[in-house]
Amino acid sequence: xKENILDTKDYIVFAVYFIIxxxxxxxxxxxxxxxxxxxxxxxxxxxxxxxxxxxxxxxxSNISAEQFIGMSGSGFKMGLAIxxxxxxxxVTLLVVAVFFMPVYLKNKIATMPQFLHERYNGTVAMIxxxxxxxxxxxxxxxxxxxxxxxxVSSISGFNLEFCMYAIAVFAIIIxxxxxxxxxxxxxxxxxxLILGGLATTYLxxxxxxxxxxxxxxxxxxxxxxxxxxxxxxxxxKPDNENYIDLPGLSVLIGGxxxxxxxxxxxxxxxxxxxxxxxxxxxxxxxLFAALLKLLMPIIVxxxxxxxxxxxxxxxxxxxxxxxxxxxxxxxxxxLLNLLxxxxxxxxxxxxxxxxxxxxxxxxxxxxTIFTLDIYKKVLKVDATEKNLVNTGKVSIVVAMILGVLIAxxxxxxxxxxxxxIQEYTGFVSPGIFAMFILGFFWKRTTSAAALFATIGGFLLxxxxxVLPGLTDLSWLSGIGFSVKTASGVYEIPFLDRxxxxxxFCILGMIIISSFxxxxxxxxxxxxxxxxxxxxxxxxxxxALLVLGLIVALYxxxx
Numbered sequence: 001x002k003e004n005i006l007d008t009k010d011y012i013v014f015a016v017y018f019i020i021x022x023x024x025x026x027x028x029x030x031x032x033x034x035x036x037x038x039x040x041x042x043x044x045x046x047x048x049x050x051x052x053x054x055x056x057x058x059x060x061s062n063i064s065a066e067q068f069i070g071m072s073g074s075g076f077k078m079g080l081a082i083x084x085x086x087x088x089x090x091v092t093l094l095v096v097a098v099f100f101m102p103v104y105l106k107n108k109i110a111t112m113p114q115f116l117h118e119r120y121n122g123t124v125a126m127i128x129x130x131x132x133x134x135x136x137x138x139x140x141x142x143x144x145x146x147x148x149x150x151x152v153s154s155i156s157g158f159n160l161e162f163c164m165y166a167i168a169v170f171a172i173i174i175x176x177x178x179x180x181x182x183x184x185x186x187x188x189x190x191x192x193l194i195l196g197g198l199a200t201t202y203l204x205x206x207x208x209x210x211x212x213x214x215x216x217x218x219x220x221x222x223x224x225x226x227x228x229x230x231x232x233x234x235x236x237k238p239d240n241e242n243y244i245d246l247p248g249l250s251v252l253i254g255g256x257x258x259x260x261x262x263x264x265x266x267x268x269x270x271x272x273x274x275x276x277x278x279x280x281x282x283x284x285x286x287l288f289a290a291l292l293k294l295l296m297p298i299i300v301x302x303x304x305x306x307x308x309x310x311x312x313x314x315x316x317x318x319x320x321x322x323x324x325x326x327x328x329x330x331x332x333x334x335l336l337n338l339l340x341x342x343x344x345x346x347x348x349x350x351x352x353x354x355x356x357x358x359x360x361x362x363x364x365x366x367x368t369i370f371t372l373d374i375y376k377k378v379l380k381v382d383a384t385e386k387n388l389v390n391t392g393k394v395s396i397v398v399a400m401i402l403g404v405l406i407a408x409x410x411x412x413x414x415x416x417x418x419x420x421i422q423e424y425t426g427f428v429s430p431g432i433f434a435m436f437i438l439g440f441f442w443k444r445t446t447s448a449a450a451l452f453a454t455i456g457g458f459l460l461x462x463x464x465x466v467l468p469g470l471t472d473l474s475w476l477s478g479i480g481f482s483v484k485t486a487s488g489v490y491e492i493p494f495l496d497r498x499x500x501x502x503x504f505c506i507l508g509m510i511i512i513s514s515f516x517x518x519x520x521x522x523x524x525x526x527x528x529x530x531x532x533x534x535x536x537x538x539x540x541x542x543a544l545l546v547l548g549l550i551v552a553l554y555x556x557x558x
Contacts, residue, residue, distance in 0.1 A: 006156050010345030017192055017349035021174075025185045029177045049183045054273045054285025057186035059292045061269065061361030062089075063193060064144050064354045067300045069151050073328035075304025076311075078242035079231025080557055083297035084251040085259075087550050090293035092260035094543045097286035100265045102532035103440055105279050112268045113373040119439045120447035122377075128454065129373040131428070132268065136366050137402055139425065140269070144362060145400075146407035148355030154333040155348055164407065167352070168400045171359035175367075175396050178389075182360050183273060189353035190292070196350025197299030199343050204306035204335050211310055220306070227309045234557045247493035252554075255495030258502050259426065262433040268365040280536060287542045294549055300332075307331035359400070366399045367392040427465075430498050431457025434505035438513075440528070446516045449509035457505045464497045 006014070049057070074082040109115045112132065117125035149164035156163070174185055205220035212223055225232050235251065236243045250256060264270050274282035308331070311320055319334045320326050336347050371392040376383055383391070431453040438445040492500070535543070 006345060006348065007341035009342040010348060013342055013345030014349050014352070017353065018170075021185050021188050021353070024188055025174055025177055025181045028184045029181050049180070049273065049277055049281070049285070051277075051281050051284030052288055053183045053187055054277060054282065055288025055292065056190040057183040057273045057357075057361070058270060058285065058289040059296075060186035060189045060193065060354070060357035061273075062289075062358070063296060063300070064148060064358035067296070068197075068351055068354060069147060069329050069332050071300040072304035072307075072332035073330070074245075075231075075301035076308045076328040076331040077304075078236075078245065079228070079233065079305055079308075080297065080301060081234050081236060081242070081246050081251075083301050084234060084246065084256060086293050086296040086300075087553060088251060088256050089260050089264065090290040090546055091550060092257070092264050093286045093290040093293065094546060095261065096265040096271075097283040097290075097539070098533055098535060098543075100271075100440070101274060101282050101286070102279060103528055104271065104275060105277075105282060106528070106532055110275060111369055111372050112266060112271070113369060116435070116439075116450070117373075120450045124435075124447050124450050124454075125373065126378075127451070128432075129369055131454075132369055133366060133374075135425065135428070136269065136362055136369075137399055138406060141359065141362050141366065141399060141403040142407040144355060144358045145403045148351075148359070149407075151333065151351055152348070152355070155336050155344075155351065164404055167355055167359065168404050170352075171356050171363060172397060172400050174356065175360045175363045176393050178364075182357075182364055186357050186361075189357040192346070192353040193350045193357075194292075194295070194299065196347040196353075199350075200332070200335055200339065200347050201298055201302050201306075203339055203343070204303040207335075207338070208306050208309055211313065211315065221302075224302075224305055224309050228305060228312070231305050231308060232557055234554055244491060244493050247496050250493065250495040250499065255498035255502075258430055258433050258498045259495070261437075262429040263425075266432055266436045268369055269362055272361075272365055272368060280539075283535065283539050287539055287546070290546045291542070294546065294553075303335050304328070304331045307335055363396045363399050367395040370395045426494060426498055427461040428454070428458050430461070430502035431455075431505050434502055434509060438506065438509055442513075444513050444516075445509060446513045448516065449512040452508050452512055453505040456508055457501050460501050460504055461497065464492055464500065467492070 071082055071085070103109075104115065107115075107118065109118075111129075113125040113129035116128055145164060145168060148167055149160055152158065152163045152167065153160045174182060202217055205217035205224075206215070207220070208223050208227075209215050209217070209220035214220075214223070236246055236248055238248065247254070274285055277285065307316060307320075310316055311326075316334055320328075320330050322330060336344060336351075339347055371388050375391050375395075376388060380387070434453040434457065435450045439450065
């Protein structure tokens with residue numbers, strides 16, 4: 001195996017990437033600077049982003065080290081089934097475009113706490129604003145920063161701390177330019193992300209074919225489906241060792257919907273890209289993102305399966321080991337280190353682009369919520385627009401410094417990056433989504449019910465997490481909500497746990513709201529009517545294309 005160092009050609013390719021992104025970002029900043037009107041323009045790029053910039057920016061922020069490293073590792077371990085996060089995510093983006101975006105844009109929502117303030121009250125909004133800031137900084141920002149630095153370090157051979165500081169500084173430079181710079185530079189980031197990702201997939205499929213004495217990527221793919229046929233099933237049965245992570249039909253009709261709808265529809269980090277656009281542009285951007293989502297498993301999952309096939313036949317035996325045991329998360333770095341000079345630099349740029357774009361998007365969301373929902377409402381209610389923009393810039397730097405300080409102490413790599421993020425956000429996702437979905441479509445939902453969903457959902461998630469250590473859950477296996485793990489303990493699969501908590505939150509909210517004073521339960525300041533959900537013919541055709549492709553994929557790989 002080649003050493004983890006970059007060749008001169010790799011440095012040249014990476015320098016080209018850096019110069020292109022930096023120069024284009026500076027160009028956009030100077031071009032749009034004269035058009036700036038205030039804080040909303042800085043944080044949301046109001047009216048400035050095109051549909052393709054919105055879609056590309058959304059994907060650039062969504063795909064980071066946890067996908068490249070974590071999902072490739074999951075591909076090595078469990079196969080194509082992990083692609084459900086991407087393909088069901090594409091369906092979710094269509095749902096958000098049709099039903100969520102009209103509500104946000106019609107009511108001029110700039111942040112998720114603002115929605116909660118107008119729909120419920122200031123208490124709910126402030127509690128969630130503080131919670132989101134903690135979640136974004138302590139869980140999301142730190143995990144993206146640490147995993148990104150770990151991946152870049154393993155490929156380049158650079159010191160881990162140096163990689164972390166360099167990535168953080170690069171992300172700060174982009175983020176300080178505001179959402180316009182983030183949105184348009186993300187188009188370049190996605191170009192490198194996809195090009196570099198496809199180069200790695202091409203190499204992986206070719207390695208499989210040459211390993212077995214043939215040639216060509218199609219032959220390599222055919223060999224993979226033959227040599228690892230068990231890795232090409234989307235729906236697991238209860239006797240599958242990976243059922244605990246992807247429990248059968250829950251990926252189609254259960255908890256996966258809650259994961260994705262909360263992430264893509266109720267998350268400042270994602271929705272922010274579309275909140276400054278008109279409805280047609282926002283929907284076009286989300287549709288474009290859904291199409292790109294279909295492509296992601298080719299980039300982040302197939303390389304992991306290829307590494308598994310080669311490992312099973314005797315390759316990478318030493319390289320896949322960590323502390324004496326096979327570590328699936330090493331699959332992608334192992335493949336990258338086999339790339340020839342130049343291509344390795346391209347893939348290195350792709351990985352860096354994914355990490356930097358995600359960090360920039362997350363930092364901008366942190367700054368937006370802190371500035372507009374906490375600073376402006378509590379700390380300085382008479383703040384000028386210039387003051388708000390400057391405060392946002394300071395909070396970006398502070399958030400990144402906190403991320404650098406906290407990240408090394410979380411032990412993210414011990415748990416696995418993708419699982420780390422999913423599990424810790426999953427404790428609150430069901431309650432948050434219940435609060436939003438009833439807030440959208442049931443006017444009698446009260447603020448007391450919203451607080452119940454947030455706090456009660458979190459507490460029940462903790463109970464269901466620790467319950468296996470306190471009592472015997474084998475009886476739940478009879479109704480499909482429990483599975484025996486390798487340690488012999490019956491546990492509730494993560495996605496099923498989220499589904500149970502979501503139903504609990506919805507029922508609790510309905511009961512609490514039904515016993516409340518109806519006059520206090522009316523929606524405050526929200527305009528919703530059926531006409532809002534009508535789409536253009538072009539969007540409908542595109543959406544049907546995405547849905548058709550997803551149905552076909554699940555039919556082939558069921």
